[in-house]
Every structure is written in C-alpha cells, then in structure tokens.
Amino acid sequence: MNVLLMTDKLITGGAEHYFCKLENQLNHPKLVFYTAAGKGELFGKISNKEHFTPLSRSNHLLNLLTIKRKVLEHDIDIIHANSLRMALYAIAMKRLIKKGIKIVYTKHNVTMMEKNLRPLFAQLLNRHITKIITVSGYEQENLLQLGIQPSKITTIYNGVDLSQFTYHQKERKNGFKVGILARLSPEKNHTLFLEIARKLKNDPDIQFYIGGEGPEYVRISQMIEEWGLTRHVHMRGEVKDPENFIKEMDVLVLTSHREVFPLVVLEGMAVGTPIVSVNTGGIKEAIISSELGYLVPDYSAESFCEHIVSLKENQQLRVGIARRAREWVQKNFSLEKMVSSTMKEYLNEK
Known part of the structure; x- marks a missing residue:
C-alpha cells in the first residue's frame, strides 16, 4: 500500500x-x-x-x-x-x-x-x-x-525520541534557570510567564528564558522593557536544538490558554527538567500526579511562583521528580x- x-x-x-x-x-x-x-x-x-x-x-x-x-x-x-x-x-x-x-x-x-x-x-x-x-x-x-x-x-x-532527548542529571550550580519553549503567539500566553518573572525578579538567583519565534516577538520584547525585566528575562529566538534548551533549564514552564497534548511537556520529562504547567487539555494525562511535575489549575502567577521556588530550594525534590518523569515517559510515550x-x-x- x-x-x-x-x-x-x-x-x-x-x-x-x-x-x-x-x-x-x-x-x-x-x-x-x-x-x-x-x-x-x-x-x-x-x-x-x-x-x-x-x-x-x-x-x-x-x-x-x-x-x-x-x-x-x-x-x-x-x-x-x-x-x-x-x-x-x-x-x-x-x-x-x-x-x-x-x-x-x-x-x-x-x-x-x-x-x-x-x-x-x-x-x-x-x-x-x-x-x-x-x-x-x-x-x-x-x-x-x-x-x-x-x-x-x-x-x-x-x-518522544528518547535517543535524542536523553536524561540529563542536573549538577549543582549557581543560578536557577526557568524557561518556556513555545511559538510566540497569543494562545501561548507569554504574558503570564512575564508576570511570574516580575514576581520573582527580586531573587537574584532566578533567570528566565524564552525560546521560540512568532508574531508576538515585538510585543513581548516591549513588555520586558516596560516591566523592568531586561536583566531577568532573556529572549533566545529560534531554538534549533530543543533538547539542549530544555536540558539547560532547571524548570520548564507552560502557560498556554489552550493545548491538546504538547510534545514539549514529554520532552521536558524525558530529559529530567521538572515541569510546572497550566492544567489544560490533555496535559494531565502526562503529569498524572505531583510525583511527576506540577499542574496549576487557575492561571495563578502566585501558584507558579510557589512551585518554582519550592523546586529551587529543594534539590532532592527536583531529582526525584526528574527521575520518575523520565521512567514514566520511557514506559508510556x-x-x-x-x-x-x-x-x-x-x-x-x-
């Protein structure tokens, strides 16, 4: 055929x-x-x-x-x-x-x-x-x-191609990177990501990274400038090797207004980067419990911040989530x- x-x-x-x-x-x-x-x-x-x-x-x-x-x-x-x-x-x-x-x-x-x-x-x-x-x-x-x-x-x-998105055990280091990897378009809700960054900008250890291109590039850049976040939020543009971007992050965030079943969630779980995501669409079918990552039900910037800070302050928590998430993806996705x-x-x- x-x-x-x-x-x-x-x-x-x-x-x-x-x-x-x-x-x-x-x-x-x-x-x-x-x-x-x-x-x-x-x-x-x-x-x-x-x-x-x-x-x-x-x-x-x-x-x-x-x-x-x-x-x-x-x-x-x-x-x-x-x-x-x-x-x-x-x-x-x-x-x-x-x-x-x-x-x-x-x-x-x-x-x-x-x-x-x-x-x-x-x-x-x-x-x-x-x-x-x-x-x-x-x-x-x-x-x-x-x-x-x-x-x-x-x-x-x-x-997920598990040979491409290999498990990466994070080493202890100075600084804590929070990333989002998504097309720069309205439904991805980068405004919420910037609100999270604004609430955490007084923590000198946390830096925020935006990977991707799209029609919202200028608007997002202007918001970063207007909100005084130029030293805290960094736009990476097109990401040709998503596995390396995701591995570089200590936490990967999703803030979308709508999703069906985003591949980036599975990719983050595969490489060992903890996920903090809105609870929309089929994401809860990948992150079935807080043992595998965190879901935020109400687009609350405060809830995102709480989860990010708890992951930052507890390396044992991060390692446990990362290991279990990788095993879950290997078995099911x-x-x-x-x-x-x-x-x-x-x-x-x-």
Missing part, C-alpha cells in the same frame, strides 16, 4: 515536529510512504526528500492539482492528513478521482470550524474521514461529545510506540 502523509507547512510547531518524526521513522515492508507540505525551516529534517512534494501556503487550487497528480502517479491508497485543511484536500481529492482512498486525520489542535460550525464539523468527519487519531484522551472525549462515531476515533499519544500504533491504523491491525 502507498501512503501520502500531508501537513500544512514545515514551520516549528508541535504538529510539524510530529510530522517530521513520523516521516523519519515510518518503515514497513507492506507500505511505501510519500509526503507533501508547504516548505519551512523543518524541511531539512525530512529524510526521504525524493518522495517529498512541496505545497503552496496559499494557493488551494494549485495544491489540489498537485495532490491529485501525486495520488494518481503513485496510486495512493491512504492519505494521512495532519491538519483540517489537509483533511479537506483529501476529501476533495477522493471525490475528484472517485477512488476508495482511506483518509486518516490526526487532530492536533482545536479548529475554527470545530468552534464555530460544530454540526458541520461533526458531519464532515463522520461522513468522509475513515479514521481520526487524537493525541490525548481529552481530545477524544471532546469529539465524542460532538457526536463523532466512537469507532472512528483512536488515541495515539505523541512520542516513546516514539517507537507512537509509530507502531500509527502503522497499525494504516494496516487495520489491532
């Missing part, structure tokens, strides 16, 4: 890293894999560039023609869409060429159609999508509440487990 794996564009993001890691690892004697996406900074991570087809970021008609040519040329049996837009392309393609293509849709985030046109969204998935992969039980439950047929949905958690489960969906195996 021939499989076409598609995503919008290869920019830095959770869904895009998922796409690249899946492309790198997919290998099965019964399957041949092809890929298509808009180009971006992650293109270099694509391993089989001979099977890659670039897509436009804006010309939908051109993309449909490109995908149609790809599907016919390689006799594609399965299209694996990693965004709603790609799923819509696949549905249109199936109707155009009148071929029984299986459509697999991995749902990485909350879509505008899902929020504003819920009955239409449910009808679309029930009628046209063969299989829906959710990356958390939380998201699976949301789809069931929408009326999606239970038989269409399966949860396959994001997986490996990349190999994610890939093998995905291939079973392609092959209709259980």
Whole structure:
C-alpha cells in the first residue's frame, strides 16, 4: 500500500515536529510512504526528500492539482492528513478521482470550524474521514461529545525520541534557570510567564528564558522593557536544538490558554527538567500526579511562583521528580510506540 502523509507547512510547531518524526521513522515492508507540505525551516529534517512534494501556503487550487497528480502517479491508497485543511484536500481529492482512498486525520489542535460550525464539523468527519487519531484522551472525549462515531476515533499519544532527548542529571550550580519553549503567539500566553518573572525578579538567583519565534516577538520584547525585566528575562529566538534548551533549564514552564497534548511537556520529562504547567487539555494525562511535575489549575502567577521556588530550594525534590518523569515517559510515550500504533491504523491491525 502507498501512503501520502500531508501537513500544512514545515514551520516549528508541535504538529510539524510530529510530522517530521513520523516521516523519519515510518518503515514497513507492506507500505511505501510519500509526503507533501508547504516548505519551512523543518524541511531539512525530512529524510526521504525524493518522495517529498512541496505545497503552496496559499494557493488551494494549485495544491489540489498537485495532490491529485501525486495520488494518481503513485496510486495512493491512504492519505494521512495532519491538519483540517489537509483533511479537506483529501476529501476533495477522493471525490475528484472517485477512488476508495482511506483518509486518516490526526487532530492536533482545536479548529475554527470545530468552534464555530460544530454540526458541520461533526458531519464532515463522520461522513468522509475513515479514521481520526487524537493525541490525548481529552481530545477524544471532546469529539465524542460532538457526536463523532466512537469507532472512528483512536488515541495515539505523541512520542518522544528518547535517543535524542536523553536524561540529563542536573549538577549543582549557581543560578536557577526557568524557561518556556513555545511559538510566540497569543494562545501561548507569554504574558503570564512575564508576570511570574516580575514576581520573582527580586531573587537574584532566578533567570528566565524564552525560546521560540512568532508574531508576538515585538510585543513581548516591549513588555520586558516596560516591566523592568531586561536583566531577568532573556529572549533566545529560534531554538534549533530543543533538547539542549530544555536540558539547560532547571524548570520548564507552560502557560498556554489552550493545548491538546504538547510534545514539549514529554520532552521536558524525558530529559529530567521538572515541569510546572497550566492544567489544560490533555496535559494531565502526562503529569498524572505531583510525583511527576506540577499542574496549576487557575492561571495563578502566585501558584507558579510557589512551585518554582519550592523546586529551587529543594534539590532532592527536583531529582526525584526528574527521575520518575523520565521512567514514566520511557514506559508510556516513546516514539517507537507512537509509530507502531500509527502503522497499525494504516494496516487495520489491532
């Protein structure tokens, strides 16, 4: 069987890293894999560039023609869409060429159609999508509440490449680094991160680091200046080696307004950097207790500060959380487990 794996564009993001890691690892004697996406900074991570087809970021008609040519040329049996837009392309393609293509849709985030046109969204998935992969039980439950047929949905958690995100025992040192690694966009809520930094700026040992790029760069920079945080908060820009950024931090923070199941949480747990995160989406399925990290239920900067300070002052606590979190990820969230489960969906195996 021939499989076409598609995503919008290869920019830095959770869904895009998922796409690249899946492309790198997919290998099965019964399957041949092809890929298509808009180009971006992650293109270099694509391993089989001979099977890659670039897509436009804006010309939908051109993309449909490109995908149609790809599907016919390689006799594609399965299209694996990693965004709603790609799923819509696949549905249109199936109707155009009148071929029984299986459509697999991995749902990485909350879509505008899902929020504003819920009955239409449910009808679309029930009628046209063969299989829906959710990356958390939380998201699976949301789809069931929408009326999606239970038989269409399966949860396959994001997986971490444990050979890349190796466990790193922190050495005792001067200074304490608190980091956030996320696209600089409104939903990531960097304002809360800066509020935490402002409350802790009188502790000379704590420094804050922002990794990532995005449309909020100027606004965040201005807030750092206006709030008098230039000596306490440092913007790193694009992070090409996330594992090293995460290992450098003593604590990794998530402040997002919404998340489905962020890979960065698992990456932090894998390398041994304690997580302090908002309790949103499926994050609680990774951090199931305070033995593995801390969840803040109410976006309280004070609660974040309390957890950060307790971790700073208690090395034994940090080491215990780090060790248990690594073991938990190894057991439940490996990349190999994610890939093998995905291939079973392609092959209709259980």
